[in-house]
Amino acid sequence: MSTSILIVQSGLTERLRKSRWPARLDLLQSGTGLLLALFMWVHMFFVASILLGETAMWSVARMFEGYFFLGGAHPRLVFGAAAGVFLLFVLHALLAMRKFPGDYRQYRKLRAHVRAMRHEDSTLWIWQVYTGFALFFLASAHLYQMLAWPQNIGPYASADRMWSDALWPFYLVMLLAVELHGGIGLYRLAMKWNWPGLSRNFLKRLKWGITGFFLVLGLMTLGAYMKIGFEHQARYGERYQPEALPAWLERLAPEGDFPLRGKERAP
Numbered sequence: 001m002s003t004s005i006l007i008v009q010s011g012l013t014e015r016l017r018k019s020r021w022p023a024r025l026d027l028l029q030s031g032t033g034l035l036l037a038l039f040m041w042v043h044m045f046f047v048a049s050i051l052l053g054e055t056a057m058w059s060v061a062r063m064f065e066g067y068f069f070l071g072g073a074h075p076r077l078v079f080g081a082a083a084g085v086f087l088l089f090v091l092h093a094l095l096a097m098r099k100f101p102g103d104y105r106q107y108r109k110l111r112a113h114v115r116a117m118r119h120e121d122s123t124l125w126i127w128q129v130y131t132g133f134a135l136f137f138l139a140s141a142h143l144y145q146m147l148a149w150p151q152n153i154g155p156y157a158s159a160d161r162m163w164s165d166a167l168w169p170f171y172l173v174m175l176l177a178v179e180l181h182g183g184i185g186l187y188r189l190a191m192k193w194n195w196p197g198l199s200r201n202f203l204k205r206l207k208w209g210i211t212g213f214f215l216v217l218g219l220m221t222l223g224a225y226m227k228i229g230f231e232h233q234a235r236y237g238e239r240y241q242p243e244a245l246p247a248w249l250e251r252l253a254p255e256g257d258f259p260l261r262g263k264e265r266a267p
């Protein structure tokens, strides 16, 4: 069948004007990517609260369950947040699939071009494809866990998952993938939409700086969970319960949970 017959049969010749949809889909992909990257930064700081101690991470986890303002912990809230992130993630992945090489021949051509040109931005793009592909599986598995067992988030529960459930290699690979993917993605967004109008060189340095910062923070966090998990392995399954919280936080906790409240507690 000749190419012209194919074009006529597909109805493309009847189009009166060019479609705006590719541009709209591109905008949607950029928007979902930006939201996910911003979520990841905030998520990283919350998960890293373990570096401030078990009680700090316990408080952050309970806060997301509404413990300090709804009179008790409601893991359903975490389920809701994870479901929202999952939807965003699926939409972003679906839109990104448009850009993936369609078959092995296209992939070989792309690799050959990137090698021949030695063009850094094209190399970064191909790394975004690799890490994005890995995240299809890694982030889905992680989000599924958060959806299925939202009540199992806490200093001991998370540390047990890392160490006794042997998930630390999974988290290590996901950390590398997500930080590279997010960093390259934000850099490409800034270049594409020319916002905030900084030079390519500066943006590139900023990107590596931010990626380096979150990688170091992520590795320290991973190390902290592994250490707690290692020390806690004999008591696997036990949940952390702080004896006391900072006075201002205890005041927000449900009545009776911290009987030695405020001034009655030994200094």
Ligand code: HEM
Pocket: 040, 043, 047, 078, 081, 082, 083, 085, 089, 135, 139, 142, 143, 146, 152, 153, 154, 157, 158, 159, 161, 171, 174, 175, 178, 217, 218, 219, 221, 222
């Ligand atoms: C609302 C959805 C999410 C929740 C509630 C959540 C929660 C958590 C928690 C509690 C941990 C500590 C380990 C554990 O308990 O298993 C963790 C670690 C991690 N999460 Fe998430 N997460 C969410 C979404 C995501 C997404 C979408 C990604 C990336 C695509 C992601 C990437 C990571 C990484 C890389 C770590 C390891 C951090 C480190 O070792 O420093 N998370 N997450």
